[in-house]
Amino acid sequence: MKKLFLSMALCLTSGLASASGGFSQCPQFFAQSTAPKTPASAELKLRELCYDAFAVMHSGRSRTPLYVAERLSRAQLIDAQDEERTNRFFSDARLPRAERAELDDYKGNEGLDRGHMSPAADQPTAQAMAQSFTLANVVPQSSQNNRKTWASIEKATRKYAMRAAGDVYVITGPVFDGNIRTIGNGRVWVPTYLYKLVYDPSTNRAWAHWIENTDSARPGKPISYGELVKRTGIEFLPGVHPAS
Known part of the structure; x- marks a missing residue:
C-alpha cells in the first residue's frame, strides 16, 4: 500500500500556547514528552498548536489536523462527565487565513459532520x-x-x-488517498480513513482503530502500531517500542 497522508476569543485563547511556541509548550500530551515524527514536506504546511487538554499538528494544505494528541486518565475523564457540551465551533485565529478552515466551508454539505479528533466528551x-x-x-x-x-x-x-493503571496516550487523525474530495471555498480535504492510536505505557501495548470515512463503515479488529506507521508514514511514538 502506498503511504497515505496525509467575544469567544478571550475565553478560548486564554491559556493557549502560541502557534510559534509549538509543542515545547505542551509536551505532556506525548509519550516520553516526544512528539511524532512526520514526513518532511513543506507542502503540508504544518503548524503545532497547544490547547488545554490536547495538541494539534495542523496541516495548512488540507486545512485539517494531521493528528491530534491527548493524554487520558481516569481523573480527567471523571471531571469530563460534568462538562456541558457547547457546540460553538470556531476558526482558530492563530492559523493564517489561507491555511485554516472557516465555518462557511462546512455549510451546505449534507451528510458530513464537523467531526472532533479530540472528543468533546474527553474535555475536563x-x-x-x-x-x-x-x-x-x-x-x-x-x-x-x-x-x-x-x-x-x-x-x-x-x-x-x-x-488503565496510569495515563494513556491517544493520537487521532485523518488519512487521505490520492483522489482528494474537498468542501467549501477553502477546499477543506475530506478524509478517506480515520485512525485512533492508543498507547498504554503501563503495559507497553499499543493498537490502532482504522475505519473508512463512510456511513457504512463498521469497527473492525484493531491494527498493530507497526501497521499504522506503515500506512501513514508517521512515527507516532519515537523511542518507544510497543509490544506486538
Whole structure:
C-alpha cells in the first residue's frame, strides 16, 4: 500500500500556547514528552498548536489536523462527565487565513459532520470543552460514521483509559488517498480513513482503530502500531517500542 497522508476569543485563547511556541509548550500530551515524527514536506504546511487538554499538528494544505494528541486518565475523564457540551465551533485565529478552515466551508454539505479528533466528551473543564470546538480539531466526517461507529470507538477508548493503571496516550487523525474530495471555498480535504492510536505505557501495548470515512463503515479488529506507521508514514511514538 502506498503511504497515505496525509467575544469567544478571550475565553478560548486564554491559556493557549502560541502557534510559534509549538509543542515545547505542551509536551505532556506525548509519550516520553516526544512528539511524532512526520514526513518532511513543506507542502503540508504544518503548524503545532497547544490547547488545554490536547495538541494539534495542523496541516495548512488540507486545512485539517494531521493528528491530534491527548493524554487520558481516569481523573480527567471523571471531571469530563460534568462538562456541558457547547457546540460553538470556531476558526482558530492563530492559523493564517489561507491555511485554516472557516465555518462557511462546512455549510451546505449534507451528510458530513464537523467531526472532533479530540472528543468533546474527553474535555475536563469548561475552557477545554470550548477549545475542542476549534476547526483545527475537526475534519469533515460522514454523519452516521461520526455519530455511531466513530462514537463507539471513542467510548471504548475512554472505557479503557478509565480502568488503565496510569495515563494513556491517544493520537487521532485523518488519512487521505490520492483522489482528494474537498468542501467549501477553502477546499477543506475530506478524509478517506480515520485512525485512533492508543498507547498504554503501563503495559507497553499499543493498537490502532482504522475505519473508512463512510456511513457504512463498521469497527473492525484493531491494527498493530507497526501497521499504522506503515500506512501513514508517521512515527507516532519515537523511542518507544510497543509490544506486538
